[in-house]
Amino acid sequence: MNxxxxxxxxxxxxxxxxxxxxxxxxxxxxxxxxxxxxxxxLVTISELGYQPSALARSxxxxxxxxxxxxxxxxxxxxxxxxxxxxxSAAEEAGYSxxxxxxxxxxxxxxxxxxxxxxxxxVDGIIWAVPEIGENRNWVDxxxxxxxxxxxYLAMEPKQNISTVSIDNYLxxxxxxxxxxxxxxxxxxxxxxxxxxxxxxxxxxxWKDALNEANFEARDVYCVEGNWSPASGxxxxxxxxxxxxxxxxxxxxxxxxxxxVIQAACQKGMRIPEDLGxxxxxxxxxxxxxxxxxxTIQQDQHVVGKVAVEETINMIxxxxxxxxxxxxxxxxxAPMLVVRQSSLRSLKA
Amino acid sequence: MNxxxxxxxxxxxxxxxxxxxxxxxxxxxxxxxxxxxxxxxLVTISELGYQPSALARSxxxxxxxxxxxxxxxxxxxxxxxxxxxxxSAAEEAGYSxxxxxxxxxxxxxxxxxxxxxxxxxVDGIIWAVPEIGENRNWVDxxxxxxxxxxxYLAMEPKQNISTVSIDNYLxxxxxxxxxxxxxxxxxxxxxxxxxxxxxxxxxxxWKDALNEANFEARDVYCVEGNWSPASGxxxxxxxxxxxxxxxxxxxxxxxxxxxVIQAACQKGMRIPEDLGxxxxxxxxxxxxxxxxxxTIQQDQHVVGKVAVEETINMIxxxxxxxxxxxxxxxxxAPMLVVRQSSLRSLKA
DNA sequence: CTGAAAGCGCTAACAC
DNA sequence: GTGTTAGCGCTTTCAG
Numbered sequence: 001m002n003x004x005x006x007x008x009x010x011x012x013x014x015x016x017x018x019x020x021x022x023x024x025x026x027x028x029x030x031x032x033x034x035x036x037x038x039x040x041x042l043v044t045i046s047e048l049g050y051q052p053s054a055l056a057r058s059x060x061x062x063x064x065x066x067x068x069x070x071x072x073x074x075x076x077x078x079x080x081x082x083x084x085x086x087x088s089a090a091e092e093a094g095y096s097x098x099x100x101x102x103x104x105x106x107x108x109x110x111x112x113x114x115x116x117x118x119x120x121x122v123d124g125i126i127w128a129v130p131e132i133g134e135n136r137n138w139v140d141x142x143x144x145x146x147x148x149x150x151x152y153l154a155m156e157p158k159q160n161i162s163t164v165s166i167d168n169y170l171x172x173x174x175x176x177x178x179x180x181x182x183x184x185x186x187x188x189x190x191x192x193x194x195x196x197x198x199x200x201x202x203x204x205x206w207k208d209a210l211n212e213a214n215f216e217a218r219d220v221y222c223v224e225g226n227w228s229p230a231s232g233x234x235x236x237x238x239x240x241x242x243x244x245x246x247x248x249x250x251x252x253x254x255x256x257x258x259x260v261i262q263a264a265c266q267k268g269m270r271i272p273e274d275l276g277x278x279x280x281x282x283x284x285x286x287x288x289x290x291x292x293x294x295t296i297q298q299d300q301h302v303v304g305k306v307a308v309e310e311t312i313n314m315i316x317x318x319x320x321x322x323x324x325x326x327x328x329x330x331x332x333a334p335m336l337v338v339r340q341s342s343l344r345s346l347k348a
Numbered sequence: 349m350n351x352x353x354x355x356x357x358x359x360x361x362x363x364x365x366x367x368x369x370x371x372x373x374x375x376x377x378x379x380x381x382x383x384x385x386x387x388x389x390l391v392t393i394s395e396l397g398y399q400p401s402a403l404a405r406s407x408x409x410x411x412x413x414x415x416x417x418x419x420x421x422x423x424x425x426x427x428x429x430x431x432x433x434x435x436s437a438a439e440e441a442g443y444s445x446x447x448x449x450x451x452x453x454x455x456x457x458x459x460x461x462x463x464x465x466x467x468x469x470v471d472g473i474i475w476a477v478p479e480i481g482e483n484r485n486w487v488d489x490x491x492x493x494x495x496x497x498x499x500y501l502a503m504e505p506k507q508n509i510s511t512v513s514i515d516n517y518l519x520x521x522x523x524x525x526x527x528x529x530x531x532x533x534x535x536x537x538x539x540x541x542x543x544x545x546x547x548x549x550x551x552x553x554w555k556d557a558l559n560e561a562n563f564e565a566r567d568v569y570c571v572e573g574n575w576s577p578a579s580g581x582x583x584x585x586x587x588x589x590x591x592x593x594x595x596x597x598x599x600x601x602x603x604x605x606x607x608v609i610q611a612a613c614q615k616g617m618r619i620p621e622d623l624g625x626x627x628x629x630x631x632x633x634x635x636x637x638x639x640x641x642x643t644i645q646q647d648q649h650v651v652g653k654v655a656v657e658e659t660i661n662m663i664x665x666x667x668x669x670x671x672x673x674x675x676x677x678x679x680x681a682p683m684l685v686v687r688q689s690s691l692r693s694l695k696a
Numbered sequence: 697c698t699g700a701a702a703g704c705g706c707t708a709a710c711a712c
Numbered sequence: 713g714t715g716t717t718a719g720c721g722c723t724t725t726c727a728g
Contacts, residue, residue, distance in 0.1 A: 005495065006466065006495065008704090008705055008706085009705065009706060009707095010705075010706095018714075018715085019714065019715045019716080020705090020706075020707090020715095021707080021708095021714070021715060021716080022713085022714060022715080024706070024707060025707095025713090025714085028707085032713060032714085033713070033714085034713060034714085037713080037714085051463055051466060051467050052467060052705085052706075053407075053467055053469065053704090053705050053706070054464075054467040054468045054469075055403055055406055055407050055412070055467075055468060055469050055704095055705075055706090056407060056704075056705035056706040056707085056720085057705085057706060057707080058403055058720090059401075059403055059404060059407065059704095059705085059706075059707095059720045059721065059722090060705085060706055060707050060708080060719080060720045061706090061707075061708095061720085062720075064403070066468075069447075074428050074429075074431055074432040074435065075425075075428065075429050075432040075649065076428075077423075077425050077428070079428075080422050080423065080424075080425070080427075080428030080431075081422075081423050083422055083428075083431075084422040084423040084449065087422065087447060087448070087449035088449065088451065091448070091449070091451070096446055096448075096464065096468060097446065097447045097448075098444055098445065098446060098447075099417075099435060099445045099446075099447045100435070100439070100444075100445075101432065101435035101436065101439070103436065103439070115399055116402075116444065118354065118399060119399050119400060119401055119402040119403075120402045120403060120414075120444060121401065121402075121403050147353065147354065228632065229632060229633060229635065229636040230635075230636075232636075233636070255632060255633060255636075258633055258636045258637075259636045261638070262636050262637075262638045265638050266638075283633075284576065284577060284603060285577060285603060285606055285631075285633055287577065287578075288577040288578075288580075288581070288603075288606045288607045288610050289606075289610075290609070290610045290613050290614075290638060301423065356720090356721055356722085357721060357722060357723095358721075358722095366698080366699085367698070367699045367700075368699090368721090368722080368723090369698075369699060369700085369723080369724090370697090370698060370699075372722070372723060372724095373697095373698090376723085380697055380698085381697070381698085382697060382698085385697085385698085400721085400722075401720090401721050401722065403720090403721080403722090404704085404720075404721035404722040404723085405721085405722060405723075406704090406722095407704045407705065407706090407720095407721085407722075407723095408703080408704045408721085408722055408723050408724075409704085409722090409723075409724095410704075
């Protein structure tokens with residue numbers, strides 16, 4: 001069967017001695033085909049190694065069973081985990097994925113991205129790029145009135161838009177509640193970049209938790225990092241200066257927390273006795289820091305999974321290009337993982 | 349321009365008062381169109397917000413400008429980095445990406461994957477799944493005579509097949525050379541899972557380096573891990589038992605090396621004085637381990653980039669479905685990154 | 697320079 | 713049950 005090209009439905013029809021329509025009925029599992037005919041066609045199909053063209057089908061059915069996924073920062077573990085959740089959920093639902101990665105998080109010119117996706121007739125889009133600075137400005141713009149559903153990840157819930165995010169504020173509150181419970185009272189914060197929505201949510205949680213416990217959350221108690229370990233190292237040095245009697249620090253991600261632990265060790269401080277540390281993310285390494293890191297676990301692959309389900313829901317509910325049927329803003333609750341870096345009470 | 353559907357070339361033609369071919373000529377930037385006609389059509393196109401359908405084009409041209417990417421283990425950082433390289437290189441070359449992720453590394457039934465990709469008319473395939481156990485058996489099988497080029501990543505070079513990989517053996521040799529140079533003589537090894545080709549390459553390097561330096565590489569000096577930090581912890585304990593006078597350890601990845609450092613610290617051993625440690629990968633955290641980890645940097649995104657370039661090369665060189673024009677096996681050299689965990693000579 | 701006809705691979709709608 | 717006709721949105725002949 002070494003044809004030079006993939007066989008078409010026409011060839012199958014010819015070999016089986018039927019019309020293309022009948023072949024079409026067989027491959028689409030329609031009932032109205034005589035058993036013998038069906039059998040004969042099935043045999044021909046497998047002999048020829050025939051495979052229907054999803055492309056031709058998409059054209060005629062105006063439905064591609066393909067989702068567009070736009071991501072950014074794939075070299076970091078967070079976005080990859082989300083993508084992981086997207087791929088497995090899409091596979092399960094029988095959808096293919098067209099993947100685009102933005103060169104930068106703050107890519108402003110999103111039109112070509114949408115065009116590329118739309119020209120390939122995707123049925124829906126998952127915008128898996130974190131909300132940073134002005135990179136959501138275009139969402140409101142009328143210019144972009146898509147005829148297909150779109151679900152946004154990791155962004156501030158908005159009217160008439162579907163979003164799926166980890167509840168970062170809740171995560172921050174959980175971490176802070178734990179530190180306070182351990183008896184820490186002078187808790188500093190190392191934040192992510194303040195143009196990230198997720199970072200701001202965590203800062204807000206830190207502030208609110210302190211205020212509600214009647215502790216001060218002064219500006220100098222919070223230093224901004226950029227998620228990288230290196231920035232965490234710089235931030236903690238600054239914090240040691242600005243907040244000398246700090247007894248714990250809530251760090252906005254585990255990578256920065258790692259640098260905090262390292263810096264504290266080098267200073268001869270003991271963790272958790274002299275300094276309590278809590279992170280955010282629960283990367284696989286956190287359990288093996290020295291000491292192991294208390295952190296907030298966020299299941300990013302679940303975000304991806306839910307996003308796929310929502311998108312497909314919207315698609316299959318026969319969306320009409322108006323406001324989404326019921327634009328949902330889904331927030332997923334993260335979880336506290338307690339490890340040694342914050343467990344002062346055991347030692348006291 | 350709020351049409352209920354995307355406009356077609358026909359509508360543009362009608363509005364502009366020309367035939368569809370003329371519109372086609374304009375969007376394909378053919379020269380033979382009168383300037384005024386072209387101008388008028390261009391205006392109509394932008395007024396209507398017209399966007400040619402890549403699907404219809406793919407059908408007729410038998411060319412989709414789409415690459416199929418098959419990956420696995422996206423929740424780990426390695427595969428994601430490779431994918432990152434793939435997305436940016438594909439974008440640059442003007443190709444789209446159809447992404448599939450295998451549910452498991454050792455997925456045996458790859459036929460449906462290929463079918464899904466082929467039915468969507470991808471022009472080429474990048475198989476970005478590491479070679480593990482028998483998961484490459486099907487490569488030789490005649491049953492799979494694809495009519496499109498395919499490039500395999502992270503696998504043992506083979507006749508008549510194009511592969512792109514990091515030179516893991518070389519990486520191992522570089523790490524070992526460094527440790528030996530530092531005066532370590534009783535060097536143990538914690539390997540990755542032995543069914544991984546990459547793990548075996550690193551083991552071979554460890555063995556050869558010791559042998560060539562006239563040191564013993566006994567079996568008990570090498571313990572198998574599974575890449576996870578936890579497995580590294582178990583492995584190092586075993587190694588402490590089986591090889592009590594070990595003075596250094598070459599660990600097959602950084603995550604396991606992290607657990608090694610932690611275990612050594614807990615035992616009160618000093619690194620690098622009592623135990624030299626070298627890892628593999630150079631994850632962002634390695635520089636912030638305590639002590640910072642000497643490791644082998646592999647630029648996985650470059651693997652992805654090169655793979656895309658090779659695939660497109662094969663596509664555009666008008667491949668005929670026979671053996672690849674010149675199946676290349678590309679190996680990329682990794683690099684040594686020296687940090688404190690192996691720097692005994694400075695302290696001596 | 698421009699248009700008409702044919703067809704990529706498939707399916708919807710209707711006939712018989 | 714099965715075949716015929718038409719057409720998804722586009723490009724490739726080939727006329728003129």
